[in-house]
Structures are given as structure tokens and as C-alpha cells.
Amino acid sequence: MPDAYQSLILPDVQQMLMEGDRHGLSAFCNVVHSVVVAEILEELNDAQVWAVLDHAELPRRVEIFENLSLRRQVELVESLDSGRLSELLEEMSADDRVDLLSRLSQQRREDVLRLIARAERNDIRRLLSYDEGSAGAIMTTEYASLPANIMVRDAIERLRQQAPNSETIYYVYILNENRRLEGMISLRELILARPEARLSDLMQRDVMRLRVTDSQGAVAAELARYNFLAVPIVDADDRLVGIVTHDDALDVVQEQATEDAYRQSGVQPLDDSYEDTPLTTVLWKRGIWLVFLSIMALMNARVLEHYTASHRTLEALILVFLPLVMASGGNAGSQSATLFIRMMALRSGDSPSDSLFGQHRLILVRELAVALSLGMILALLDCLVAHFWFGRSLAEAAVIGATIVSVVCLGTSIGAVLPLILKRLGMDPAIMSNPLIASILDVLAVTMFFQIAILML
């Protein structure tokens, strides 16, 4: 992400490294925002990065390190001995640490874990065990918690002690002696309350919570719905095990938008950013879809061959207008599919339920009305052009018009219904990508075009 600011500092840092300017490097590490320092370090090689980071104290070094991309973090720790790595990991925040460890080899991970204090080690092992994509995999265990029976005055004092080890102290969770979640209070409410009030009288009791096994999408949806800073994550026994904070939710939403955009264009989602993904992975994730879609198109060629063999006279008409017919159906289908998939994505709190078609019946009826209107507008346009500009007979123009209305209606219906069916089957509707819908419609468009032409001419 080189922006103007950064491209100004990078050469300075390189020069300081060459000249061994300890003063300058120490100022760079400690004065510039850790996010910006990390962005500049992304441009340096491994040895240079460690040479710069040596000028920061451990807590600051870790703060900068956590802001590096995960891919870069993995590269950097490869050259580090296990002693220094465990020191780094012990200082890292729980969620970032687990992300990094999950990318290391099994062997390396075990070597390093052996050097970490037992309490932390158990914490790490538990976090590592949650499924990728679950709330457990992005939560942090560093939340602020208090018992219910203390006074506000004492609560603020205790929070002061917890602050260095908490991701946020703005939301404080109230736990009973079994660590069950009893309530919540915000630091704002604590600041406003009388010092001698009891937390049990102030706290909200009906706290919205999610389970460790819930999807990250559901967590982000709930955070967005309630405008929360963080949501508590509980285990099967309603014990608080972690929190997911607003910044992680924003990352989840960004990642899901990217994945959905890729899927919509027939690219398997990538784990890293596009620039950071190895060439072979890119080839595989794109090639798999292109090959599959090619096979669909070859089926279509087979259908075309079948018709042309028996209807030589229609060849010239079909050939000229086939791309128009296919594009009309495919485009109408992509539009509906995207509108429906996006509508469902924004409601990701919903579970697939039996009432799904019922719930969407009104919208489906409306969608059909849209399809019919759009189909007729396009058909009229195409008829007129075919007759007056291409000089085709009225009968031929009518064939084109009738085909366009049919494929647009069919495309819209299929585009709307297929994602709903996938959702009902408990699958991600986003796999019904635009190219896939287009390839299904292409076959239908060819068949319809020939059948209508055979019928009408």
C-alpha cells in the first residue's frame, strides 16, 4: 500500500540502515504510528526488518510485528530461533498469535509451544482447535471481566489492573463464579455512575451472545446490527470464552465481500491478497472454473451441432443473432442472481428455513413482472433493428423477438430461484456464479432459439 507519505520515508529508513544510524531508527520505530512502520517494513527484506525492529523495545516491536501482513510474519519467523520466537509470541495478542501459529509447520509449532508458559499454551491450543471461519478462530481471550457484587469505585480500580492485558476495556463482562455470562456494562456507564453503586444494579442482563461455533459472518452481522464495539462469545455451557471486536468484524466483512466478488466471476476465493498469492494457486483457482465452464460450453456446441445438422436453412439466421440471444439471457440472469445473493448476504443472520420460498414469494412474483417488462422492451428493440437495419423478414424478426422474451424471462427466473434453492439446501448461494448461470442459460437459449425458429418459419 505505498502511499505518498510512505514513499517519502522508505528511502530514509534504507539510508539509516546503511549508515547504522541507531538514533534515527529508534525514532522511526517509536514515533511513527505502528501501522505506518509496518507498511514500510513490508518493502524491506527479512534481515533489514529485524535490523530495524532491534531498535524497538519488545512491546513496541510486537505491536509493529502484529501490523505486518500474515504472509510476511510467517516469512520473518522462519529465520528466527525458537527462543526469540516464543518471546515474541508470548507478547502478541491472543488472536494474532493464533493466526500466526496456525500457518507454521506442525513441527515448528510444537517446538515453540514447548517454550511458552503452560497457562498461555493451553489458551493457544484451545484457540487453534476452532474451525477456520468460526467465531472461535477470530476471537481474542483478552477481555475485561468483573464479578457482579462489587461497587463502581472498585470496578474502575480493577479495570486499571486488567487494562494492559485486555483488547478493550470499554465493554466489561460480568461473570458469575463459574465464568457464566451474567451481564455487561460499558466503561461509559461506569464513568457516569455513582462510585458507590453496585454493578449488579447497573449491568444489562439480557446480553446478546454468540457461540464459538457460530460463523464469522454471523458475528459480523450481529456487530453491525447492534453497532456494538465487541460481542461476547460463549461455549456450549454459556461460559464466556472470548470476544470479537469491531475491527475484526470489519475485516470479516471486507474478506467476505472479496470472496463473493471472486465467486461471482468464477474465481475460487484466495486465502491471501491477489498480489501475494503464488502463481500456481492463481492458475488452479481460475483454471478449475474455466475448464468446468468450457465443458459446459462444449455441451452447448453438441446441442448446436445436433440442430444445424438437421436444419441447414436456419444456420445463417441463428449464427448472426445467437450472440445477442445468449447475451440477453445471460445478462438478465446475472442481474437477478446478484440481486438475490446480495439480499441474502445482507441478512446473513437468518438461518435456512422452510419458509424461505414463502418469505420470498412476493419478491419472486415481482421479479417475474420485471423479467416480462424487460424482455418485451429488449424484444421490441431487437425486432425493429433486425427488420429495418438488418433487412430481415417480419417472420424472422418475430422469431428473434419471441426468443428474446423467452430467454430473458427464463434467465431472470433461473437467476432468482437457483440461489434460493442453494440457500435452502444449506449451501452458500454465492457459488451460483454469473458465468455458471450464463453457461446453463446458453444451452437453453440455443435450444429455444432453434425450436422457436423451427416452429415459426
Place this chain on the structure above:
Amino acid sequence: MPDAYQSLILPDVQQMLMEGDRHGLSAFCNVVHSVVVAEILEELNDAQVWAVLDHAELPRRVEIFENLSLRRQVELVESLDSGRLSELLEEMSADDRVDLLSRLSQQRREDVLRLIARAERNDIRRLLSYDEGSAGAIMTTEYASLPANIMVRDAIERLRQQAPNSETIYYVYILNENRRLEGMISLRELILARPEARLSDLMQRDVMRLRVTDSQGAVAAELARYNFLAVPIVDADDRLVGIVTHDDALDVVQEQATEDAYRQSGVQPLDDSYEDTPLTTVLWKRGIWLVFLSIMALMNARVLEHYTASHRTLEALILVFLPLVMASGGNAGSQSATLFIRMMALRSGDSPSDSLFGQHRLILVRELAVALSLGMILALLDCLVAHFWFGRSLAEAAVIGATIVSVVCLGTSIGAVLPLILKRLGMDPAIMSNPLIASILDVLAVTMFFQIAILML
């Protein structure tokens, strides 16, 4: 968004309304979370909503009202007299209030504004004047601010007084006597500091800030980059005029993801959710693209007609394999376009700069390598199928293979380069939608297929 919880409560609320159960309705308004209350009110008619809200005190009523969808808010205030509306508006938070006012008719707005206190009125008029899509249009003016020369003890006391009128007190902005932004301090830091320390010694001085005229996308990108709870928004003289909070950034990211998904499928972005958009608007926003893409396809028909008129012998070959050739180019192009558009969206902090092509040169070279590899894999597959399954001659199979390699390479290049060019021209690369790229490629695919066939056969 009816979920299980909600469908359980809705019938209860309707019954309480019928029976005039004041106790029950008051409990519903005051005990259930305001977000959930609002979601249930969405299902009731205007008279019912006001009948329920009459059982809540004004601050609570406004809190629930703010959680209703904007479309529903506008409908509800239509039946309200200006007196009650101004009372509601005075209590609303600055950003939600402006959203609502901007949807009212000019006349109604002026009527209501006249009833609101002058200081608030000026605030509203200023916020109303910012461009839709700018930071100014989503910021709130209700931030917490302090002077630099006071002690932590006094700071916390002053924050207590500001809290009821601040969107957040977790970030406190330090202003000089001209309201210029001098620094920032978090409530966490204040809680941890010695009570007699001075803010000027504790505050961060180099605070990241954005301008009222910056785009909302840039605001969301900066919030995500630094994991901030809020970013300060300043005017041209570096005076603090508002803040944008994390929840608004999350909304912006969701909205932009939806807009991009729509654009990618050739739908003009909608202002409301799909369900809430009037039929005629949907027709227009979809129809405009379908008609435009049809015109492109008709151009393509013209090209096809030109070739078939002079090369009757090729007709049968071209017709059968044309959908395959067009799909291969279009799909490869959509993939590249999406990967590049998404890459640029995630870096939305960047400005269009002269070094754009330079910056992307490496990725473009890599993209070409991907295109060549994918093209050859598909060509091989299609050649073999054409020869062995379709029984085409080796020469014909070779024509198909050569065409596939060419269109995949061309598709990938165009898909990658067109968004970059648009970005460089200062336009939104997302307007280069998949159907648009496909329609450009269709014409090129037809031309290439005929030219290669003419050359080789």
C-alpha cells in the same frame, strides 16, 4: 429481517395493541433491546407504530426510531405534525437526523427547521450541505473534546458532563482555542494515567485526520487500516467539525460491497435495499444496462453478418463453436477484471497517480503469464474434444485451439487493463462490469475466430 426471536414477539405486540395493554407495551418498549423493538415495528403499520412508541419516554422513543430503516422513518414522519416532528428531531443524533431530513421535501424541511433551536438549526444546515458520499455526510458533530492544559482528574469530570451528548467518549479530541485539532487521548489512557497528569503530556500529537470532502470509502479504509473506533474529520482550516465512528464505517463497507456486486453484474446501484426499491426504479436500473448491452450485441450481429455473407463455407464450423469461444474469452476477462477491481477497492486509500501502471507492471506481467497458461490448457482440451468427440479435422481443431488461446489472452489483458485505465482517468473502475467486458470481447472473439479460420483453412 424476521428471525425466530422476532416472529415470537410480533403476535404478542399485536395482541397488546388490540387489548390496549399499557403495562405490556411499556415493558416491550423499555426492556427489549431498541434494535429488536425497531425490527418488530417495521412489520406494523404507521398508526400501530406510533401507538406503541407512545409508551416510551422521548429519549427511548428516539432511540427506537433511529433504529428503523430510513425508508420507514420517512413514511412515519409524513403523518406527524411539525411540532411533534421537531421534538423528535431535536432529540435525534446529528447524523441520523440529517439522513432523515435530506429525504423530506424542501417545504416540509423548512417548516420543521423553523421550529428547531437556532444553534441546532445551523448545525443541521451545515451537515445537509455536504455531498452525498463524502465524509461530511456520515459524520456526527457529537464528539467529546477537551483543552490540552487541564489535568486528568478534571478531564474525567468534564467528560461525565459531555457524555449524554457524545456519540462516543472513548476517544477524546484535544482542541486549541480556535477548535484546531491538536491531539487525541483515549478514555483507556485517561483511566490509566495519574489523576494529576496534564493532557498535553499524555496526548498523541500526530493524529490521523480526514477532510469533510474526503470520500466515505477513504474514511472506512483508514478506520480499517488503524483499527480505530472513530476518525476525526476536519475542515479546510484543520478545525475539527465531526467524527465518523466504527459502526458507520461498517455500514459504508457493506454498502460499497453491494454496489460493487451490482455494478459487476450490470445493475446500476440502488439507493435502498432491493426489497424496498420501487418496481419502476428496478426496471430502469436494470433496463438501462440490458438495452446498452443489447446494442453492443447487435453490433456483434452486424460483424457476424459481414463475415457469413462472404464465407458461407465456414458457417457450420463457426456456429457450433462460437458460444465456446465467446464464453472462454468472456469468462477469462471477467476473472481478471474482478481480481483487479477488488485489489484496487481494498486499497481505496490510494489516489490515482502517474505511477499506476508502473506500480502494477509486475502484476500485469504475471497476469499475462496466467493468461497464456490458462489459454493453452483450455485450447488443448477443446482441440482434443473437437477432434475426437466432434470428429472435426485436425485443421479445424487447430483453428479452434488457436482461437481459444488468442481470446483468453486478449480477454485477460483487457479485463486487467481497462479497470486500471479507468482508475487512472479518475473514474470508478467498478463500472467496467463483467457483462460490459464480455460484450466487448464478444465482438473481438467473432472477428478473431473468422480471421483465424480464413487464414488456416
